[in-house]
Amino acid sequence: MTCNFSRRQFLVYGSATFATSLLLKACSSNQTQTPTATSGDAGFKIAIALPGVITDQAWNQSGYEGVNLAKQQLNAEVAYVEQVAQADQTEVLTDFARKGYNLVFAHGGQFDAAIEQVAPQFPKTFFVGVNGNLQGENIASLRIDHLQGSYLCGIIGASVTKSNKLAYIAGQEFPATQDELRGFELGAKSVKPNIQIVSTFTGDWNDVAKAKEATLALISADVDVIYQWLDSASAAVLQTASDKNIYAFGNTKDQLDVAPQAVLTSAVKRLDIAISYLAELVKNQQITGQIYKIGLERPDILTLGKFGVAANEKIQQNALQVKQEIIDKKITFENCQDAGKTTRCVKKATA
Known part of the structure; x- marks a missing residue:
């Protein structure tokens, strides 16, 4: 069974004294209509809190697909809440734990403070922050190694730029987006050391108008390649890039099909597979309180997407060769100090 609660509906049920009967009634009347929906195993329940909508063709949809993959593979009962505002995060996570969910995913690094507040109160529930930076007795974080994927995109971007000015757009600034920005910068500078990388954070992953405005502002400042990480607003960046004859990721x-003339490639992150993998660890009581970082060594989870027309054969082969060198650990990324900040730097193996 997959239960879909609107934020308002969920919070009302959470505060009612007859919460259990109402919750069951809600599940019965609001279950997702999919051909593969099953009643699930009442002994293992998974929930996910999502900051956006499950139809965004990006971050939130991948999280939703993850718990549904876990439902199929583990015969679990799953539930989700969409569009969880920052102010409601603590209450949504608390209500899932009170209702006996064994595993709660918080889908975004912006949930870290809420997890840190709620998890100690519910030691029988395991909390996983996707893109988080926390670890504890009943807390783990799932981190795709965004830096590895963006490093490859930086190489590609530097190979096609004419203005030598690249940009990164994301919804919020936290460790995962900082990592991705750093990788994009390192990759680009490995090709052109004096290339310029600028960044902007719109403050909203789904606001199409803000995304378009930010894209146009960057283009007016001579940026001709943009790496974006947004949710529902991602298409606005890609389509604006296409309209203005520049490139994007x-x-x-x-996301090649969103704007085929503009998209060079995509940093494909199969969060559905990663989420199901961690869910299996929880069910088998094999998970520990740590940060699980998954990189290019798992091509079923992190890889490059289809290449666009502007990424010629030479550019493709170079990117794929570097990808293999990262997998083979001939290129690694180690903690370092740069401009007074702790970050990651490239280290190449000596012959």
């Missing part, structure tokens, strides 16, 4: 999903 897809993210999370393979």
